[in-house]
Amino acid sequence: MSLMSNRNNISSGSEWEAKIGYSRAVRIGQLVSVSGTTASGPDGPVGGNDLGEQTREALRRIEAALTEAGASATDVIRTRMYLTDMSRWEEAGIAHGEVFGEIRPATTILEVSALIAPDLLIEIEADAVIGD
Secondary structure (H helix, E strand, C coil), X not given: CCHHHHEEXXXXXXXXXXXXXXXXXXXECCEEEEEEECCCCECECCCCCCHHHXXXXXXXXXXXXXXXXXXXXXXXXXXXXXXXXXXXXXXXHHHHHHHHCCCCCEEEEEEXXXXXXXXXXXXXXXXXXXXX
8 A cells, every 4th residue: 555545634624725836734644744834924923922821822723734634733743843032932841831841842942044924933743643
């Protein structure tokens, strides 16, 4: 059996998925990878300039994608957080800990010069392995 026959692409419904060629998440077997996720909204980011709130919204969206793929936050083994201002890392870290404090996935925090929109402060990726 090829990996492709066991592949499930999860869509958010965004027009950009087809244009750019990506999925909100992909599940192959027990592995789920969630694409970079922000708090973008039609009128600017959910949470405005509050990094903690942007982080919480991105994590809510990640949890929704995980659920659609048959996983949950407890299955997450790795996250990556991309911040536009590393001096504010603790705000993001506290929000991350609200979801993953007991789960404790491997985590990386990186500073980037910009995200796709200037008012976005964080983008988060997640990988999960679904247990038996």
